[in-house]
Amino acid sequence: MTALPDPDRGAVRAKAAPARRPSRLLHNPMSKVAAMPMIATALVIFVGCSLWTVVHSFTDSKLLPRLNFVGFEQYERLWSSSRWITSVENIAIYGVTALVLSLVLGFLFAALLDQRIRAEGIFRTIILYPYALSFIVTGLVWQWVLNPDFGIQNVVRDLGFASFSFDPLNNPDTVMIALLMAGLWQGTGLVTVIMLAGLRGVDEDIWKATRVDGIPAWKTYLFVVVPILRPVFVTATVLIATGIVKLYDLVVALTNGGPGSATQMPALYVYDAMFAKQNLAQGFAASTIMLLAVLVLLIPWSIHEFGGKKRG
Amino acid sequence: MADLSVNTPATRLLDGPSGKRKRARFTPKRIMIYGALLLVSFYYLLPLWVMVMTSLKGMPEVRMGNIFAPPVEITFEPWVKAWAQACTGLNCDGLSRGFWNSVQITVPSVVLSIIIASVNGYALVNWRFKGSEIFFTILIFGAFIPYQVMIYPIVIILRELGLMGSVWGLVMVHTIFGMPILTLLFRNYFASLPEELFKAARVDGAGFWRIFLKVLVPMSLPIFTVAVILQLTGIWNDFLFGVIYTKPATYPMTVQLNNIVNSVQGVKEYNVNMAATLLTGIVPLTVYLISGKLFVRGIASGAVKG
Amino acid sequence: MLDTVPPVSSALDDISVSIRDLELAFGSVKVLKDLNIDIHKGEFLVLLGASGCGKSTLLNCIAGLLEPTGGQIFIEGQNVTWAEPSERGIGMVFQSYALYPQMSVKSNLSFGLKNAKLPKDQIEKRVARAAEILHLGPLLDRKPGALSGGQRQRVAIGRALVRDVDVFLFDEPLSNLDAKLRAELRVELKRLHQSLANTMIYVTHDQVEAMTLADRIAIMKGGVIQQLAAPLEIYNTPANLYVAGFIGAPPMNFIQGALRGTDFEGIINVPMQGYGFSAAPKDGAVVFGIRPEHVLVNDAAASCAVQTRVVVDVVEPMGADTLLWCTLGGDEFRIRLDGQTPIRQGDTITVGIDPARASLFDKETEIRL
Numbered sequence: 001m002t003a004l005p006d007p008d009r010g011a012v013r014a015k016a017a018p019a020r021r022p023s024r025l026l027h028n029p030m031s032k033v034a035a036m037p038m039i040a041t042a043l044v045i046f047v048g049c050s051l052w053t054v055v056h057s058f059t060d061s062k063l064l065p066r067l068n069f070v071g072f073e074q075y076e077r078l079w080s081s082s083r084w085i086t087s088v089e090n091i092a093i094y095g096v097t098a099l100v101l102s103l104v105l106g107f108l109f110a111a112l113l114d115q116r117i118r119a120e121g122i123f124r125t126i127i128l129y130p131y132a133l134s135f136i137v138t139g140l141v142w143q144w145v146l147n148p149d150f151g152i153q154n155v156v157r158d159l160g161f162a163s164f165s166f167d168p169l170n171n172p173d174t175v176m177i178a179l180l181m182a183g184l185w186q187g188t189g190l191v192t193v194i195m196l197a198g199l200r201g202v203d204e205d206i207w208k209a210t211r212v213d214g215i216p217a218w219k220t221y222l223f224v225v226v227p228i229l230r231p232v233f234v235t236a237t238v239l240i241a242t243g244i245v246k247l248y249d250l251v252v253a254l255t256n257g258g259p260g261s262a263t264q265m266p267a268l269y270v271y272d273a274m275f276a277k278q279n280l281a282q283g284f285a286a287s288t289i290m291l292l293a294v295l296v297l298l299i300p301w302s303i304h305e306f307g308g309k310k311r312g
Numbered sequence: 313m314a315d316l317s318v319n320t321p322a323t324r325l326l327d328g329p330s331g332k333r334k335r336a337r338f339t340p341k342r343i344m345i346y347g348a349l350l351l352v353s354f355y356y357l358l359p360l361w362v363m364v365m366t367s368l369k370g371m372p373e374v375r376m377g378n379i380f381a382p383p384v385e386i387t388f389e390p391w392v393k394a395w396a397q398a399c400t401g402l403n404c405d406g407l408s409r410g411f412w413n414s415v416q417i418t419v420p421s422v423v424l425s426i427i428i429a430s431v432n433g434y435a436l437v438n439w440r441f442k443g444s445e446i447f448f449t450i451l452i453f454g455a456f457i458p459y460q461v462m463i464y465p466i467v468i469i470l471r472e473l474g475l476m477g478s479v480w481g482l483v484m485v486h487t488i489f490g491m492p493i494l495t496l497l498f499r500n501y502f503a504s505l506p507e508e509l510f511k512a513a514r515v516d517g518a519g520f521w522r523i524f525l526k527v528l529v530p531m532s533l534p535i536f537t538v539a540v541i542l543q544l545t546g547i548w549n550d551f552l553f554g555v556i557y558t559k560p561a562t563y564p565m566t567v568q569l570n571n572i573v574n575s576v577q578g579v580k581e582y583n584v585n586m587a588a589t590l591l592t593g594i595v596p597l598t599v600y601l602i603s604g605k606l607f608v609r610g611i612a613s614g615a616v617k618g
Numbered sequence: 619m620l621d622t623v624p625p626v627s628s629a630l631d632d633i634s635v636s637i638r639d640l641e642l643a644f645g646s647v648k649v650l651k652d653l654n655i656d657i658h659k660g661e662f663l664v665l666l667g668a669s670g671c672g673k674s675t676l677l678n679c680i681a682g683l684l685e686p687t688g689g690q691i692f693i694e695g696q697n698v699t700w701a702e703p704s705e706r707g708i709g710m711v712f713q714s715y716a717l718y719p720q721m722s723v724k725s726n727l728s729f730g731l732k733n734a735k736l737p738k739d740q741i742e743k744r745v746a747r748a749a750e751i752l753h754l755g756p757l758l759d760r761k762p763g764a765l766s767g768g769q770r771q772r773v774a775i776g777r778a779l780v781r782d783v784d785v786f787l788f789d790e791p792l793s794n795l796d797a798k799l800r801a802e803l804r805v806e807l808k809r810l811h812q813s814l815a816n817t818m819i820y821v822t823h824d825q826v827e828a829m830t831l832a833d834r835i836a837i838m839k840g841g842v843i844q845q846l847a848a849p850l851e852i853y854n855t856p857a858n859l860y861v862a863g864f865i866g867a868p869p870m871n872f873i874q875g876a877l878r879g880t881d882f883e884g885i886i887n888v889p890m891q892g893y894g895f896s897a898a899p900k901d902g903a904v905v906f907g908i909r910p911e912h913v914l915v916n917d918a919a920a921s922c923a924v925q926t927r928v929v930v931d932v933v934e935p936m937g938a939d940t941l942l943w944c945t946l947g948g949d950e951f952r953i954r955l956d957g958q959t960p961i962r963q964g965d966t967i968t969v970g971i972d973p974a975r976a977s978l979f980d981k982e983t984e985i986r987l
Contacts, residue, residue: 030520031439034431035447038495041488042447046454049465065464109352115345125601126353128608129360132600134549136566137593140573141359144366144586145379155378185356193608242456249551253570270460275556280464287460298456508716508789511683512777516730517704526729530720 050291057284065280074285084286087264094176094265095244098183102240103233105184106191111221113192114199124196128189135186139253142182143169172262175255179263182254187243191236198232199225238301245294266290367391367587374582390581394588399578400571401560407588410568414548414595416479417564421486422543426536429491433498434524438510448495455492463556470557477559485557486547494539501535502528534606541603545596565592634659634694634817635680635785641688642675642841649675650841653689659784660815664832666822668864672841673821674789680819681710681787694784704733706785709778713790715770717762723773724758727780748776751810768799775810788820792827804830825865829853837861855894855977859984862907862977868941868952870977871913873906877987882906882978885947888924892974895987903981910941910954912975915961919970930965942967 060070078084109127113120130138145151148167156164168178202225210220226233248267255263266286273283362379367390369383377384396406403409436448466485467476475481505528513523529536554564563571569592573585600607635657642650649672657663665673678684680691682703690699698706717726727748731741749755752772762770771791778786791807792800808831811818822828828835829849836846837860845857856862856870863869875884880899882888884906890899919925928951932943935957942953942961953969961967978987 028439028441028520031435031441031444034435034439034520035441035444037428037487038432038451038491039447041491042450042454044469045462045466045488046450046457049462049469050457052465053461065468112345112349112352117345117349121604123349123353124608125604126356129597129600130356132545132596132607133593134551134566134596136549136551136570137589140569140585140589141363143573144582145359145362147379147582150374150379150582155380158378185359189356246458246460249566252551253574256574267458267460274464283460283464287458290458291461294456294458298453302453506714506716508712508714509718511678511681511703512710512712512716513718513729514683515681515703515708515710516777516781517702517733518729522733527718527720531718 053284054288054291057281057288059281059284061280061284063278063280070281074281075289078282078285078289083261083264084266084269086261087266087269090176090263091244091247091265094179094183094247095241097176098180098187098244099237099240101180101184102188102191103236105188106236107195107226107229107233109188109192110195110199113196124193127192130186131189133186135249136253138182138186139250139255142178142185143254146178146181169255170259172259175259175262179251179254183247183250186250187240191240194232194236194239195229198229202228234301234304238297241297242294245290245297363586363590366583367394367590369583371581371583390583390587391591393581393584394572394591398572398584398588400563400568400575403560407565407568407572407591410563410565411591413479413558413562413568414565417482417486417554417562418544418547420480421483421490421547422540424483425487425490425494425543426539428487429494429539430498430529430532430536431524432491432495433500434502434528435520436495436499437502438523439520448499451492451495459489459552463552467556476557477562479558479562482553482557482562482564485553486543486550489553490543490546494543497539497542498535501532505531537603538606538609541599541607544599545607548596631695632658633692634661635819636692637676637680637689638692639689640676640679640686640691642672642679642684643687648841650679650686653841653843655836655843655846657817657819659817662811662818662820662831662833664820664822664828664835665838666825666828666835666864667838669823671838673823673838675841676838677787677789677819677821680706680785681708682706704730707783708785708787709781709783710787710789711771711774711778711791713793715762715774715794717770717773717777719762722759722761723754723765723776726762726773727754727758727776730777730781744780744782748779751779751813752776767795768803771795771803772806775807779814784817786816786818788818788822790822791820793822793824800827807831825867829865837864839864855986856907857986859905859907859979862979862986866909868910868954870907870909871946871949871951873908873947873949874981875904875906877901877904877978885949886924886926886971888971888973888976890973890976890978891923892972893976893978895978897987899987904987905979905981905984907977907979908971908975910952911939912972913953914970914972915942915953915955915959916968919968922970922972924971924973925968927966927968930961930963930967933961933963944969 056065056067057074058069058071059066060068060073113123113127117123146153146167146169148154148170153164153166156166168174168176168181206224206228207220210224215224246267247265248271251257251263251265251268257264257268266289270283270286270290273279273286358380365382366374366379368386368388369377370385370387370389373384394406395408395411397404398406436444470476470481470484473481475484509527510523513527518526548564549566550564551566551570554567558564558567569588572588633656635655637653637655637657640650640653641648653676655663665676667673675684679686680693682698682701682705686699690697692698693706693708696707703710718729721729724745727745728741731744736744745758749758752775754769754772754776757765757769757773762773765773771794774791788807792803795803804827811831820827820831832849834846835849835852837844837852839860845852845861847857852861852865856865859872863872873882873884873886875882877883877890877899878901880890880893880895882890882904888906914922926946928944928946930942930944934941934943937957939957940955940959940961942955944951944953944967951969955961979985980987
């Protein structure tokens with residue numbers, strides 16, 4: 001029957017099967033060891049530390065954290081602080097503007113890059129490179145470019161427009177423009193790349209169909225492609241929005257909250273309360289509000305994303 | 313039905329359009345597209361240009377001139393000064409200290425976070441256990457929690473561990489906060505590999521570590537590269553954690569840079585500031601330019617796939 | 619050709635793989651339900667069914683890649699229900715080949731042996747033997763990426779071969795190949811089985827593979843085995859309506875009707891003379907089945923006791939044979955004829971039916987009568 005000699009038949013095959021089923025806990029133990037850092041991070045840092053902060057926001061901790069509960073006193077003080085109110089207003093203004101602009105510009109740039117452009121790689125590299133730089137570098141560069149004595153204003157004046165005035169860094173009314181110029185410069189590349197990936201994923205046949213139907217390209221983009229890219233827009237929105245809530249480094253480097261309190265942000269308020277003013281509980285209360293804001297953004301998104309069907 | 317003449321080749325061309333259509337090379341539409349792209353590129357390149365030009369000028373020329381103009385006389389003095397002599401507070405040994413601190417922080421953080429996250433992602437895909445998905449979900453949601461909520465308790469933890477202010481404390485913080493995105497990255501990647509490969513390795517008698525090291529890791533080099541790029545630039549660019557969890561002697565480069573440039577004392581040396589800024593940006597910029605597509609893939613893979 | 623069916627009643631030591639009351643549930647969904655199969659030593663068993671019928675799940679349970687929620691699995695007399703895949707004495711070949719892409723062919727073959735800590739000279743010997751059997755000699759130093767689909771599949775088989783085990787498991791191994799290669803490898807597999815005489819369990823959804831390769835076929839649906847028998851037995855006497863419709867292409871024609879005495883009464887009336895009833899016939903609603911290739915036409919139908927006339931709606935000439943699509947009593951009626959038939963669309967033809975080749979099923983239980 002057997003065609004060829006088989007040396008030492010069956011040596012791979014094993015020992016008798018285990019007599020008892022191994023207990024659940026010892027079932028693939030290595031996997032659990034490997035997951036320990038994740039479990040620890042999830043429980044200790046993300047759940048534990050967040051809860052710790054929330055709990056301590058109801059205390060009167062000053063220099064050191066202590067559990068002397070004072071109810072909502074910190075929150076009352078927070079919302080009666082004009083600096084905090086300004087911070088919230090600032091981030092709302094900056095946030096909405098930056099969100100809308102980066103979505104619009106990101107999509108526009110992506111659509112431009114999607115036109116079978118020569119040297120597409122070079123253009124893409126140029127739009128995205130600021131994203132590789134830190135917010136500190138971004139802030140400092142723009143601080144220099146917008147410097148009234150040497151930067152854009154000075155250069156335009158030297159061209160003969162002596163009355164030209166563009167000094168957003170020192171003008172509380174326009175400082176937001178400076179922040180947007182720098183922030184969009186740094187972050188739009190990311191949105192562009194995400195959008196471009198989305199555009200490339202759109203079925204080629206849809207373009208063929210619209211050509212056969214004689215629909216102009218801009219209409220196709222607006223009424224056909226944008227709805228298809230809805231999930232991409234949602235993802236980009238979540239990314240930008242969570243980034244905006246955390247906005248800190250850029251403000252520190254570009255304006256440090258000024259002039260006056262024109263670019264105060266919640267993250268700065270938290271940092272100052274905790275590390276400069278020795279008013280820990282105030283910082284905890286402010287950061288708890290930040291957490292709440294993120295939850296308000298996150299919960300609808302996660303329901304949208306994971307609520308429908310369970311993904312593997 | 314069968315009309316044979318259809319199959320007969322045409323013997324001569326008729327009047328009208330024939331062959332390749334001649335097109336104008338530049339239609340107004342194309343010009344507008346390229347014009348818009350050039351304008352955008354101009355805006356994006358401007359700060360880089362200004363940075364480089366300013367850093368190559370002497371201070372007198374900076375004060376006199378136009379920040380966009382190239383230097384009349386090229387000098388590398390600002391670079392030398394930024395690297396070796398610029399002052400932060402009382403220390404006047406330049407950015408070099410921050411650079412080496414950043415290296416000491418970044419290298420172990422990148423290595424550690426990638427090892428932990430890759431093994432974790434592998435376990436999540438191939439060795440699921442009860443509750444593993446719950447912890448993973450917490451981890452992903454954790455990525456959205458504002459850092460401000462967690463920074464102070466972590467100060468306490470690091471103090472308890474005796475790591476507050478040390479490089480290793482910051483390494484731990486970076487490993488922790490890199491975990492959600494990296495685990496997601498690796499989990500998605502390993503899940504995209506054919507499950508049968510894993511099954512075949514199990515039939516071949518390979519265990520947890522052997523399957524990971526001998527079968528999966530060798531075929532996952534691209535995703536490891538993506539992770540390295542992602543972490544390298546992310547950690548190098550960090551400011552918030554650096555400023556909170558280290559002390560002046562161990563400040564990473566970004567913190568030191570901000571202190572140098574935004575210090576209120578002394579005369580502002582804009583050329584030195586720009587050289588310092590460029591020096592800090594060079595590492596992630598180089599990574600970006602070398603890695604090209606992989607960088608894009610890195611940031612997109614974290615973002616697009618949920 | 620092999621001698622077909624091994625004797626059904628055999629001593630326990632003739633059994634290679636035994637599955638007892640096997641059950642698998644994902645949550646509340648039962649994928650496998652109380653399965654019992656005894657697979658004989660050297661038998662080629664094919665698990666056949668549509669996707670989602672549980673055939674691959676069963677194979678994965680045998681391999682130890684899925685944990686059953688109930689029941690037992692014995693391989694070569696040992697209870698391996700809780701054993702690791704590598705300890706079960708099985709080799710497995712996967713649909714996607716599942717070759718380790720970064721390893722050479724040789725390393726692919728020897729990976730399992732190295733894991734088992736076999737001495738080097740042993741590994742060399744076994745790899746050489748597998749390479750010889752499968753003609754892999756010149757490919758040993760290549761990476762899988764540099765191999766053709768057929769070569770990759772041979773390496774995958776080789777990986778099972780070097781393990782020198784008693785039981786080979788195949789999970790749709792030919793599905794990723796094109797039709798021509800599939801036919802070639804099918805024959806090669808059959809040769810391999812004849813020369814090695816291992817037990818082979820083979821999962822497929824392709825009935826041609828199942829018919830040609832199997833000693834016995836187990837047709838599965840909804841986690842339950844519908845029929846376990848030799849290929850021709852399944853073809854000739856399908857155990858129920860599902861099996862009858864599943865095996866054969868185009869599928870068997872079904873005619874609704876009733877059984878009165880031994881006569882079928884429907885759009886056509888067929889006295890069931892020569893039909894092997896499995897039990898004494900009882901009156902009631904039944905389904906009459908006849909395969910398209912068993913329908914006789916025109917002159918050939920002349921001698922048949924049962925005749926009727928139908929109009930041809932569509933003719934599909936396929937070279938070797940021709941399919942006729944007709945309508946009988948409002949239902950589609952398929953006939954398979956020799957490829958050279960002169961019948962055209964629109965012709966009215968006489969069809970004849972031989973009751974001895976037909977099948978009858980209870981309408982309620984769908985079980986063969």
